[in-house]
Amino acid sequence: MKGVKRSGRLGLSLLMILNKIRDTEEFSSLNLPKDYLDNLSANAPQDVLDVLARVVAVLLRKHHVSENEVQDFVSQIKERHMSDLFANFKATVNVQEERRIGRKIGQKIGQKIGQKIGQSIGEETKLIKLVCNKLQKGWTAEKIADLFEEDLGYIQKIIEAAIEYAPDYDADKIYAKLHDEHGDAIEA
Structure with missing residues (x-):
């Protein structure tokens, strides 16, 4: 009993x-x-x-x-083995919390990098549109480079890619062509 x-x-x-x-x-x-x-x-x-x-x-x-x-x-x-269990549980929970925090930090970093990349693509696409606009008006590469204070070689690469899409000049297609032929980015 x-x-x-x-x-x-x-x-x-x-x-x-x-x-x-x-x-x-x-x-x-x-x-x-x-x-x-x-x-x-x-x-x-x-x-x-x-x-x-x-x-x-x-x-x-x-x-x-x-x-x-x-x-x-x-x-x-x-x-x-209960006493071992409690000691191990505390360590495991801490690891899981660290993983959760790490994922959260990774997501924030990824978002910031994505925003920077998006901004860079947007700026480059805008420049392509401006260059194409000046091309339609008959401007030379030198004059365009001088106006936008950009490297002449950079402007010439944009113009070379843009010629294929004249007279409509699709900026997204020009951007894609530049990056397909020259890697991930064209050098300024």
């Missing part, structure tokens, strides 16, 4: 821990003594450990922890 009461209390203690770990912050903030966790895991009923394993698995998956790591945690619970 004494063993059943003790087992019931241990199961209840584990269930109370389960109730407390609804999110990772609460889980990470649990500072339970190692011997307390060892005693709980050594003497807890298997069905309570199974429930704990499922709850921890759900919590880890919610935070996008890899399935291999989830299975490692579940096996630690089932093998009754």
Whole structure:
């Protein structure tokens, strides 16, 4: 009878821990003594450990922890290595948070780079349109380069690409032709 009461209390203690770990912050903030966790895991009923394993698995998956790591945690619970579990959980949650922050930073950097590239393409397309406008008016490459304060070689490359599209001068097609023939960018 004494063993059943003790087992019931241990199961209840584990269930109370389960109730407390609804999110990772609460889980990470649990500072339970190692011997307390060892005693709980050594003497807890298997069905309570199974429930704990499922709850921890759900919590880890919610935070996008890899399935291999989830299975490692579940096996630690089932093998009754609870004190190791809590120490490893804190480290894993920190790694997941760092990954999340890293992704967010990467997205912001990507957006800024994309904006810069878009701006650069827009500026170059605008210059192509202006050069084509002056070509339609019969201006020379030298005069156009002087007007826009651009390198003569750069203006000549634009004019060479634009001739194919005269008299309509499609700026997007001219831009594409310049970049297909000269790599990712034409040198100014």
